[in-house]
């Protein structure tokens with residue numbers, strides 16, 4: 001094992017250790033009785049249920065993460081990256097097509113593992129807790145649609161990245177960056193028009209007091225939109241949410257049907273105002289810019305890795321190739337992405353508070369926002385007492401109890 005292999009091993013082990021430790025601390029942090037501020041919404045049995053839900057999910061995650069980590073180590077230290085390369089080279093194809101097969105085979109393994117875990121998660125865990133509404137037919141058709149989308153969108157992008165690194169010399173990373181940045185913007189534009197309707201049915205919200213209230217609020221804060229739609233989220237799960245998509249005047253506001261059923265009109269307005277707050281405070285724009293900058297840094301770092309013989313030696317690979325470099329970079333990047341996500345999660349938690357503040361200031365619906373958040377939390381069985389270390393690593397939103405406290409203080 002060379003020096004680089006040792007460093008990589010230390011870093012990916014630390015990442016695994018931190019995640020495992022945080023999950024265990026999170027379980028240990030469960031409290032016997034529900035916090036005072038949510039007792040009006042969470043009954044004792046719902047509170048117990050939310051804890052059992054956390055236990056089931058955490059144990060399942062710990063097992064799958066340990067499995068993935070072991071598979072990676074076995075693959076690495078049995079020299080399988082090189083064995084796979086030998087196999088792919090036996091087809092005697094060009095570098096780029098060999099690359100597509102190499103990456104394709106590894107991705108297939110990864111997708112199969114993901115498929116097994118999601119079958120268990122949907123049909124065993126979500127089913128047990130009464131969330132699951134997905135039938136096997138919906139599940140299979142979702143899977144097929146996702147694969148088709150990957151072949152149509154993901155594959156050409158991977159092909160182009162391999163091609164740039166093969167033929168465009170030192171600035172290949174820059175071309176990759178431009179391509180991925182453009183692709184991500186195009187996908188954001190076309191997703192609500194072509195991709196999301198493949199998975200869900202959207203119907204316009206019928207005329208009535210809710211529609212009037214939404215239109216009135218949007219006009220007051222100068223939020224232009226094309227229409228308000230209801231998404232049949234209940235087709236897959238009883239969990240609820242709200243969001244909007246699109247740019248400029250063609251924005252669409254969408255609510256899960258499950259949310260419309262279980263919340264009062266004012267609660268819906270309070271949640272919608274929070275979402276509009278993200279838009280008005282430019283959180284969405286800033287997040288898009290940050291993710292584009294991040295992908296530039298990723299491609300630049302990748303260009304350094306895929307020419308480095310020492311790194312290939314660390315993975316027992318004899319020949320330098322773009323495609324194997326691609327996979328190795330994925331392994332090296334994993335601990336780095338954990339560190340980046342700590343910063344981006346922190347930033348996101350601040351944005352959530354500012355969007356809550358926006359909602360309260362523009363609607364005055366303080367109690368309704370709190371009630372809506374509690375009801376969403378109960379219906380989704382969220383953990384009410386996450387460990388601070390777990391929050392630090394993984395939470396994009398402040399924990400519910402903290403958030404309710406902040407909302408209360410914002411109003412003073």
Ligand SMILES: [Zn+2]
Pocket residue numbers: 274275278352355
């Ligand atoms: Zn938010």
